[in-house]
Amino acid sequence: xxxxxxxxxxxxxxxxxxxxxxxxxxxxxxxxxxxxxxxxxxxxxxxxxxxxxxxxxxxxxxxxxxxxxxxxxxxxxxxxxxxxxxxxxxxxxxxxxxxxxxxxxxxxxxxxxxxxxxxxxxxxxxxxxxxxxxxxxxxxxxxxxxxxxxxxxxxxxxxxxxxxxxxxxxxxxxxxxxxxxxxxxxxxxxxxxxxxxxxxxxxxxxxxxxxxxxxxxxxxxxxxxxxxxxxxxxxxxxxxxxxxxxxxxxxx
Numbered sequence: 001x002x003x004x005x006x007x008x009x010x011x012x013x014x015x016x017x018x019x020x021x022x023x024x025x026x027x028x029x030x031x032x033x034x035x036x037x038x039x040x041x042x043x044x045x046x047x048x049x050x051x052x053x054x055x056x057x058x059x060x061x062x063x064x065x066x067x068x069x070x071x072x073x074x075x076x077x078x079x080x081x082x083x084x085x086x087x088x089x090x091x092x093x094x095x096x097x098x099x100x101x102x103x104x105x106x107x108x109x110x111x112x113x114x115x116x117x118x119x120x121x122x123x124x125x126x127x128x129x130x131x132x133x134x135x136x137x138x139x140x141x142x143x144x145x146x147x148x149x150x151x152x153x154x155x156x157x158x159x160x161x162x163x164x165x166x167x168x169x170x171x172x173x174x175x176x177x178x179x180x181x182x183x184x185x186x187x188x189x190x191x192x193x194x195x196x197x198x199x200x201x202x203x204x205x206x207x208x209x210x211x212x213x214x215x216x217x218x219x220x221x222x223x224x225x226x227x228x229x230x231x232x233x234x235x236x237x238x239x240x241x242x243x244x245x246x247x248x249x250x251x252x
Contacts, residue, residue, distance in 0.1 A: 001032050001037045001038070001039060001040065001059050001060070001197060001226065001230065002039075002040040002041070002042050002057075002058045002059045002060075003024070003028055003039060003040070003041050003042070003058065003059065003060055003061070003062055004041075004042045004043075004044065004049035004050075004052055004053055004058035004060070004061055005020075005024065005041060005042070005043055005049060005061070005062060006043070006044075006045060006046040006049060007043050007044065007045060010022075011157075012157050012250040012251065013062070013063075014062075017043035018043065020041040020043070022250070023246065023247065023250045023251075024062040024063075025039070025041065026246050026249075027079070027080075027081075027237070027243060027246050028062065030233075030237060030242065030246075031230055031233040031234045031237060032230065032233075034233040034236070034237075035226060035229040035230055035233050037226065037230075042057075042058050049061065053073065053074060053190060053192045054073040054074075054192065054194070055192075055194055056192045056193075056194025056195045056196070056198075058192065058195075059191065059192055059195040059197055059198075059227075060077075060189050060190060060191045060192065060195070060230075061074075061189060061190045062079075062189050063079065063081070063187050063188070063189060064076070064188060064189060064190035065188075066188055066214050068212050068213075070190070071212070071217070072193075073190075073192070073193060073194075074190035074191060074192055074193060075190070075191045075193060075198065075200065075221065075227065076188040076189070076190060076191075076214055077188060077189050077190075077191050077221075077227070077230070077231045077234065078186055078187075078188055078231070078234065078235065078238075079186075079187045079188060079189050079234055079243075080234050080235070080237055080238030080243035081186070081187040081243065081247065082184045082185065082186060082187065083151070083152075083153060083184070083185055083186075083187050084151075084152050084178075084181070084182065084183060084184045084185065085149060085150065085151055085152065085180075085181035085182060086149075086150060086151075086152045086155065086176050086177055086178055086180065086181060087147050087148065087149055087150075087176070087177035087180040087181060088136065088137070088140065088147070088148040088150055088155065088174045088175070088176055088177070089140060089146055089147045089148070089174065089175050089177065090140055090141070090143070090146070090174065090175060091173070091174075091175045093105075093146060093147065093175060093177075095177060095179075096147070096177040096179075096180040097177075097179045097180060098180065099116060099117060099120060099180060099181070100120050102117070102120065102123055102146070102147055103120065103121065103122040103123060104122055104123075105123060105124070105146040105147055106123075106124045106125075106126050106144070106145045106146050106147075107123055107124070107125055107126065107145065107146065107147045107148070107149070108126050108128060108131070108136050108139055108140070108144075108145035108147065108148045109125050109126065109127050109128070109131075109149075110127070110128060110129075110130075110131035111127045111128060111129040111130075111131065112129075113131075116149055116181075126139075126144065126145050132158075133150070133154075133155060133158040134158075134162070136148040136150070137174060140174060141172055147177075149181060152176075152178075153251055155176075156251040156252065157250065157251050160250075160251065160252065188214070191227050191230075195227065197225060197226035197227050197230070198221075198225060198226075198227045199221070199222040199224060199225035199227070199228075200219040200220060200221055200222055200225075201219065201220065201221075201222045202218070202219060203217055203218055203219055203220040206218045206219075
């Protein structure tokens with residue numbers, strides 16, 4: 001069974017090609033092994049990989065945001081991974097539960113990234129090129145900004161690689177706002193509908209009067225397919241706590 005992924009380094013999810021080591025390889029190789037298959041990793045540009053996914057040249061892409069439009073080409077399978085975004089600030093900033101509370105504040109934004117504040121008035125946006133956690137934390141400490149929006153897993157990985165006291169000194173630590181940015185969400189992989197391992201069937205529980213969603217699909221995986229077995233293996237890994245153990249090895 002083949003997994004397609006981009007060429008560049010996205011550690012700890014996957015190293016730069018041709019090195020396939022990382023969280024994705026460890027997780028998915030276990031799931032594939034459980035259904036008597038071997039994991040083959042195909043590395044190309046993301047654009048090429050997604051094109052190959054749509055034609056079935058690769059079987060799946062390891063993490064892909066759900067949208068109804070994408071259902072024509074792929075089927076979304078739960079991975080057992082959760083994701084969330086958080087805010088990072090100085091300790092003195094009051095708890096932020098919604099971004100509108102940042103009125104009058106300076107927010108740090110990587111140049112060219114999604115602007116989560118565009119509909120909020122009276123926020124000053126400080127756009128910085130080549131922004132990373134080390135630079136963001138330095139700006140926060142020097143009071144050049146008040147708030148930095150970030151992926152929590154990526155922040156945990158940064159902390160594991162470089163403890164904060166090596167960046168900021170022992171007298172300062174950032175505050176993490178866990179409830180500001182949408183909460184936890186499940187991560188799904190995209191399985192190609194053109195893959196020889198894919199087969200679906202009508203969903204007997206589909207509610208046609210309701211909107212199509214990840215929980216209300218008109219068609220679901222056929223139990224005779226390898227894709228169904230793969231999904232079941234991932235569900236078992238999560239239930240047995242093995243997915244979390246792999247996650248903790250890389251991020252905790």
